[in-house]
Amino acid sequence: MKILGTGSAIPTKVVTNQMLSEFLDTSEEWIVPRTGIHSRHVISSENLEDFGVKAALNALEMSGLGVEDIDYFICSNVVNEYVTPSMSCIIASKIGLTCPCVDINCACPGFIYALDIAESRYLAGKSKNILIVCVEEPTRMCSWEDRSTCVLFGDGAGAVVLGEGDNIKGIELHSQPDPNKIWETRTLEPTPYITKEEHSTPMQMRGREVFKFAVNASTRDVESLLSTIGMKKEEVGYYMVHQANKRIIDAIKQYLGESDEKFPTNIEDHGNSSSASCPILLDECNRRGLFKKGDILVFSAFGAGLLSGVAVLEW
Numbered sequence: 001m002k003i004l005g006t007g008s009a010i011p012t013k014v015v016t017n018q019m020l021s022e023f024l025d026t027s028e029e030w031i032v033p034r035t036g037i038h039s040r041h042v043i044s045s046e047n048l049e050d051f052g053v054k055a056a057l058n059a060l061e062m063s064g065l066g067v068e069d070i071d072y073f074i075c076s077n078v079v080n081e082y083v084t085p086s087m088s089c090i091i092a093s094k095i096g097l098t099c100p101c102v103d104i105n106c107a108c109p110g111f112i113y114a115l116d117i118a119e120s121r122y123l124a125g126k127s128k129n130i131l132i133v134c135v136e137e138p139t140r141m142c143s144w145e146d147r148s149t150c151v152l153f154g155d156g157a158g159a160v161v162l163g164e165g166d167n168i169k170g171i172e173l174h175s176q177p178d179p180n181k182i183w184e185t186r187t188l189e190p191t192p193y194i195t196k197e198e199h200s201t202p203m204q205m206r207g208r209e210v211f212k213f214a215v216n217a218s219t220r221d222v223e224s225l226l227s228t229i230g231m232k233k234e235e236v237g238y239y240m241v242h243q244a245n246k247r248i249i250d251a252i253k254q255y256l257g258e259s260d261e262k263f264p265t266n267i268e269d270h271g272n273s274s275s276a277s278c279p280i281l282l283d284e285c286n287r288r289g290l291f292k293k294g295d296i297l298v299f300s301a302f303g304a305g306l307l308s309g310v311a312v313l314e315w
């Protein structure tokens with residue numbers, strides 16, 4: 001497939017490190033060197049689905065396609081206020097899409113998992129034009145009394161419209177199942193028969209272990225896919241890495257032996273917006289004219305599961 005349009009939307013509320021230090025035992029001096037984050041956009045009065053709608057409409061407008069042209073819609077999302085219907089159906093109802101809608105929950109690498117489903121459907125002859133929307137509010141998953149998690153995240157949505165083309169050069173997905181590295185639980189409605197003890201737990205993360213997993217997985221995934229498709233690192237224009245931590249991005253850069261200019265970032269003023277991170281970065285870079293036709297983009301993302309994925313795309 002080929003990316004015909006990109007879009008994104010983020011909440012207006014900006015929360016700086018200074019604002020966090022007013023109610024948390026944290027500081028600009030801890031957060032910036034450890035993460036690279038200066039501020040993040042946080043949902044306040046808005047509904048998450050409206051960011052998905054705006055990102056989708058922006059991507060559709062750029063693509064030149066109308067909603068009637070889209071024949072499959074994939075939404076990547078970890079949490080939202082609805083258990084049912086799916087986020088894709090909620091967004092579809094607001095933009096007038098009537099094609100099949102599916103939600104996936106693949107945590108931070110959700111965009112790459114969605115690209116894989118899209119490309120597979122296209123190659124199977126089942127779809128021609130596919131909309132992907134990654135829409136996330138990780139700030140609603142953390143305890144805002146836990147400085148080790150809530151400082152890291154920001155909310156928002158990123159979208160792409162894919163159409164006919166052979167610009168996706170390869171995708172590789174990996175899993176290393178371990179539910180005890182990043183997790184959050186919620187209790188369901190009680191029934192007269194439930195006898196087990198249940199608890200709601202805000203997001204918990206074994207930060208150092210996840211850090212190591214992220215760096216190792218990304219480096220391995222990128223090298224493995226480039227080798228499979230016979231592409232050299234010198235041919236890569238940009239690495240679009242999941243914006244989880246600037247130190248993770250720097251370590252990946254160092255292991256790959258690549259230069260700063262190849263790694264655009266927006267973590268500075270977005271934090272980690274889970275699966276929306278890669279498509280928001282993509283849209284921002286695209287709209288400021290960073291890419292030229294023929295540039296090779298490598299997307300790499302990693303997160304809860306533990307899951308990771310990489311995709312190589314020619315612009």
Ligand code: UT7
Nearest residue numbers: 025026027030108147148151207208210211214244245303
């Ligand atoms: O998208 C999902 C994938 N997630 C990630 O990729 C996150 C991966 N992990 C990380 O990015 C890093 O591990 C963190 C940024 C989460 C933490 O950085 P770290 O260098 O690994 O710090 P640490 O967890 O080892 O904590 C070091 C110290 C601790 O204090 P003590 O025990 O040494 O006294 C923490 O309590 O820093 C303390 N700390 C903080 N201090 C001020 C933790 N968070 C904060 C904070 N402000 N916000």
